[in-house]
Amino acid sequence: MRRAFAPWSDPNAKPLISFENITKRFGDAVAVDNLSLNIFEGEFFCLLGPSGCGKTTLMRMLAGFEQPTAGRITLAGQDLAGVPPYRRPVNMMFQSYALFPHMSVEKNIAFGLKQDGLPKAEITSRVEEMLRLVQLERLAKRYPSQLSGGQRQRVALARALAKRPKLLLLDEPLGALDKKLREATQFELMDIQHELGMTFVVVTHDQEEAMTMADRIAVMDQGHLAQVATPGEIYEQPKTRFIAEFVGDVNILEGNVMGQENGLWRVQTPSADAPLTIDDPDEVLHSGQAVAIAVRPEKMVIQRDPPGPNARNVLTGEVWDIGYLGDWTVYRVKLASGAILRVTRANASRFVENPIDWDEQVYVTFAPNAAVILAE
Numbered sequence: 495m496r497r498a499f500a501p502w503s504d505p506n507a508k509p510l511i512s513f514e515n516i517t518k519r520f521g522d523a524v525a526v527d528n529l530s531l532n533i534f535e536g537e538f539f540c541l542l543g544p545s546g547c548g549k550t551t552l553m554r555m556l557a558g559f560e561q562p563t564a565g566r567i568t569l570a571g572q573d574l575a576g577v578p579p580y581r582r583p584v585n586m587m588f589q590s591y592a593l594f595p596h597m598s599v600e601k602n603i604a605f606g607l608k609q610d611g612l613p614k615a616e617i618t619s620r621v622e623e624m625l626r627l628v629q630l631e632r633l634a635k636r637y638p639s640q641l642s643g644g645q646r647q648r649v650a651l652a653r654a655l656a657k658r659p660k661l662l663l664l665d666e667p668l669g670a671l672d673k674k675l676r677e678a679t680q681f682e683l684m685d686i687q688h689e690l691g692m693t694f695v696v697v698t699h700d701q702e703e704a705m706t707m708a709d710r711i712a713v714m715d716q717g718h719l720a721q722v723a724t725p726g727e728i729y730e731q732p733k734t735r736f737i738a739e740f741v742g743d744v745n746i747l748e749g750n751v752m753g754q755e756n757g758l759w760r761v762q763t764p765s766a767d768a769p770l771t772i773d774d775p776d777e778v779l780h781s782g783q784a785v786a787i788a789v790r791p792e793k794m795v796i797q798r799d800p801p802g803p804n805a806r807n808v809l810t811g812e813v814w815d816i817g818y819l820g821d822w823t824v825y826r827v828k829l830a831s832g833a834i835l836r837v838t839r840a841n842a843s844r845f846v847e848n849p850i851d852w853d854e855q856v857y858v859t860f861a862p863n864a865a866v867i868l869a870e
Contacts, residue, residue: 499709501534508571510535510693511556511661516565518551518717525551527717528565535660538687538694540704543714544740549697552714553663556695557586570660583660587667591650593638600625600634603653610657624652627686644675651683655690664696668703680706701741705729713737729790731776735868738788745794745835746868747787751779758862761787764831771806773862777869786868791838793864796825796856807865809858811835816852825850827858 501507509532518526526548533539541549554560556567558579567574574582585606593602600621607617625631628648638646647667654662667683668676684707687694698704704711705725713720713728721733732738735746749763749770758771759779770787779785801808814834815826820841827835837858850856 499536501537502532502710507534509533510537510570511695512568513552513556514566514568516552516555516567517563518548518555518560519563524717526555526562529717529719530565531712531719531722533693533695535693536691538684538707538709539696540708540711541695541697541714542699542701542704542711542741543720544699546716547714548717549714550665553586553665553695553697556661557584557663558582584663585654585657585659585661586663586665587650587654588665591638591646593646593649593653595638598635598637599630599641599649602638602649603656606653606657620656624656627655627689628652643671644679647671647679651686655686655692659692661693661695664694666698667696668698668700676703677706683707705741713740715740730866732788732866732868735786735788738866738868743791743836743838745789745791747789747833749785749787751781751783751785753781759867761785761867763787765829765833766807766809768808770865771862772865772867774865774867777867779867779869783869787865788868789860789865791824791836792822792840794835794837794858794860796827796837796839796850796858798850798854798856801857801859805859806862807860809835811856811858813850813852813854813856816850825856827856 511533513529513531516526516529517524529552541552543549551560555562558574558577569582594605597605603621603624604617607620625634628651630645630648630652633641633645638649641649668679671679680703696707708725710722710724711728712722715736721728721737728737728741732741738744739746747763747765749761752760752762752769754760758773760769760771762769772787809829811827811829813825814828817824822838823841825837827837829835835858
């Protein structure tokens, strides 16, 4: 069902959230610069980027904690200008969780409902529903100090969901969790979002977190949108060098376009003896143009023996470093040009006879369709 969910590709679909030419300045500093973006109902949307790129400022404007310097934000067709945070059908889950230490789990969850004046029976029913949803029924009477980091995170999520907002904003929601718990919680958040059919917008600087959870990702850079696309498109078809380098690991080979041959671009690079051949039909290039070739480490093949005479994209170098990560082995290969390649190989079997070792001469190859040409 998640794979079939793609309202952004339907020209007749109306967005739940629209940022229209939004600019936000703090004095002379521009945090968000003339940004336009649509987010659709039921979407798990991620704002991704390095610190200071403007992603948190954008979320805070949506929540009502900051006001745009220019432009407008609409939610379900309503212009949010002048609408205070407590009047917006939005809840925000903060990185710190901000739980009340003197209240039990169930009282923390019920707090916002009591503030809204809901009947006692409805409050009880919703708290029970939220406890079941986040699987904390046994811990309802405990206090935050008696909970683990993951359990506190679930309480904060339950409290944010209890008011049934149209939109839930999550600011670095998993930053305080350890790696294993963070990975498990990513899938729990996806399941909860899918079960409730609610719209989630999450801010993170963690690429893996964004790639795992989001239907779409907006990569931000210095207040601008660098690219908005699905995780697969962001990873496999980055539009700029910044995106290729920021999302995942990548090898960048500098070169100059020589022209096309049989539908493939030929690129001369100091990293290889022969021109590289790249299958990237989306690019419009001209001879002599300086470009960067981006190749992900897992799309490269490393071997001791010279490849056959018909092999394309052959790079020769020496194994500089080896890192064993359990599921993957990472090789850092130094080319004659001085460039360092990162090549990964899956450890599909427990034991490898005569494995590639440090200081060995090796050949690295990749298919023409494994690379992307970046003109920016």
